[in-house]
Amino acid sequence: MMEEEQDLAEGQRRHWQDTYAAHPGMYGGQPSAPAVHAASVFRAAGAQNVLELGAGHGRDALYFVREGFTVRATDFSATGLQQLRDAARAQQVAERITTAEHDVRDPLPLPDASVDAVFAHMLLCMALSTKEIHALVDEIRRVLRPGGVFVYTVRHTGDAHYSAGIAHGDDIYEHGGFAVHFFPRELVDALAHGWTLDEVHSFEEGDLPRRLWRVTQTLPRT
Numbered sequence: 001m002m003e004e005e006q007d008l009a010e011g012q013r014r015h016w017q018d019t020y021a022a023h024p025g026m027y028g029g030q031p032s033a034p035a036v037h038a039a040s041v042f043r044a045a046g047a048q049n050v051l052e053l054g055a056g057h058g059r060d061a062l063y064f065v066r067e068g069f070t071v072r073a074t075d076f077s078a079t080g081l082q083q084l085r086d087a088a089r090a091q092q093v094a095e096r097i098t099t100a101e102h103d104v105r106d107p108l109p110l111p112d113a114s115v116d117a118v119f120a121h122m123l124l125c126m127a128l129s130t131k132e133i134h135a136l137v138d139e140i141r142r143v144l145r146p147g148g149v150f151v152y153t154v155r156h157t158g159d160a161h162y163s164a165g166i167a168h169g170d171d172i173y174e175h176g177g178f179a180v181h182f183f184p185r186e187l188v189d190a191l192a193h194g195w196t197l198d199e200v201h202s203f204e205e206g207d208l209p210r211r212l213w214r215v216t217q218t219l220p221r222t
């Protein structure tokens with residue numbers, strides 16, 4: 001990793017830690033719309049276990065558990081994951097969810113073909129370079145079983161904050177302390193190489209609003 005990328009990554013981790021500490025449960029207790037959609041896609045694919053990347057304080061991970069999946073939730077913020085574990089205990093579902101502090105720039109700490117489904121809401125569009133995003137999707141491919149499903153969402157170049165704030169190169173812009181990699185459509189297509197690209201759905205979230213794509217892609221069964 002280049003020194004500047006390393007500094008940005010470390011700064012972002014601190015920023016997320018501070019943000020979760022200052023605003024516990026900041027995304028609320030209800031699941032996101034993409035998680036509700038993903039649960040039905042995962043169920044239709046026969047998935048039983050779900051890996052969530054960038055799970056934060058767990059609004060979606062806990063929803064997947066309530067929907068009957070077993071969940072492994074990861075994030076690089078220990079503070080977010082602590083809030084997730086506290087909520088899991090309060091909801092009496094702690095035995096069906098495990099957490100791991102993990103930076104997605106590192107290889108996933110899971111064996112090959114050990115996961116039925118992967119979910120990542122607004123994680124691939126964090127301060128990751130295009131190369132790091134490709135390496136992450138290669139890792140997701142490695143840990144998913146044949147026929148496994150990956151649902152992710154990203155802010156894209158049609159978002160109002162694209163090109164606003166501090167430019168870090170590689171379509172990464174920092175605004176209000178948060179760095180975002182705004183996805184061009186070509187990147188979505190490139191990441192689906194060797195997968196079946198089932199859907200690219202446009203939607204909006206929040207007051208800004210953030211403009212996102214929800215992408216569903218499946219691994220071949222052979």
Ligand SMILES: C[S@@+](CC[C@H](N)C(=O)[O-])C[C@H]1O[C@@H](n2cnc3c(N)ncnc32)[C@H](O)[C@@H]1O
Nearest residue numbers: 016027054055056075076077103104121122126
């Ligand atoms: C926009 S928030 C979304 C949180 C959660 N998916 C949700 O929608 O409630 C992005 C999350 O990604 C995490 N994150 C950012 N960069 C990361 C990295 N390199 N490795 C692991 N987690 C990261 C942040 O800590 C934060 O929890």
